[in-house]
Amino acid sequence: MYERAVQLLEAEVADELLALDADAGECFAFNNVAASIWGYLGEPASIDVLRDKLLDEYDVSPDQCDAELKVFLDVLIQRGLLRLKPS
């Protein structure tokens, strides 16, 4: 399961989400797909749940979705925005 590791202040800008980690003083820009994933992570979720939600929302092949979702989740973990929750 993945869960958010930080609370971000968020501002929607057209189809982007601008988010500020006020404690770290860092700002992030999420495109619409990344913003969707971040939104799904409002509650802890498994990668299967995240993938299913993306496949419902976007016209993308399951293989491509799996691969890019995993990369993005790893990026979020590397940047301290996300962590793996022990199940």
Next chain:
Amino acid sequence: MLSPMADAQPIPSPQAAEMSIGSQLCTKCGLCCAGALHDNASAKPHEIESLRKRGMQVVMGEELRFALPCPHLKGTSCGIYDDRPHVCSRYRCQLLRDVEAGTADLPDALLKVREARRLHDAVQQLMPAGMSLPQARSIPRNPQYGRENVDPELYPALFLHVLALMRYVDQHFRHSDEGPLLSEEVLTMDGPVERLRKDRHDHV
């Protein structure tokens, strides 16, 4: 029997059509006058006296300019339209240029104006009394100014919403030859250290 011409409307001249576009777009926007795009606007030497008489702050530097926001901006309209400074009648933001050139359509441009106004209003609601929009825009480059002049509880939200407004203005309103308001090197609350991280996954 009605004449075949009974419903005919006069065909507007190209100039009238252009005014119509500008009129429709600009009177719903006003962001250039509010100081969302620039800190000040250029002025002509012969305008100094009239600018001062009208309560506009003249900035004497290498170039003669007057400070924004313009005190004659009423909502999103000009209160001195018939007697406005020369630069105001000449200036066209990138969005207006695109619509006039036919590379963007008016309904889409009006949506962009509406979004920009929403971002502007969010910043205005967070700004302390007496702070101008150009001063708020300076916060990402000068966080110390923000910390000294903004309620600490509101500061992070103001910082974020200023960034949001500047980013959107850069994308749609400022000319490419003007350069961006928002350098990607100045996006932390503590100074010019980190870059804006673009978590772009366009093809997930």
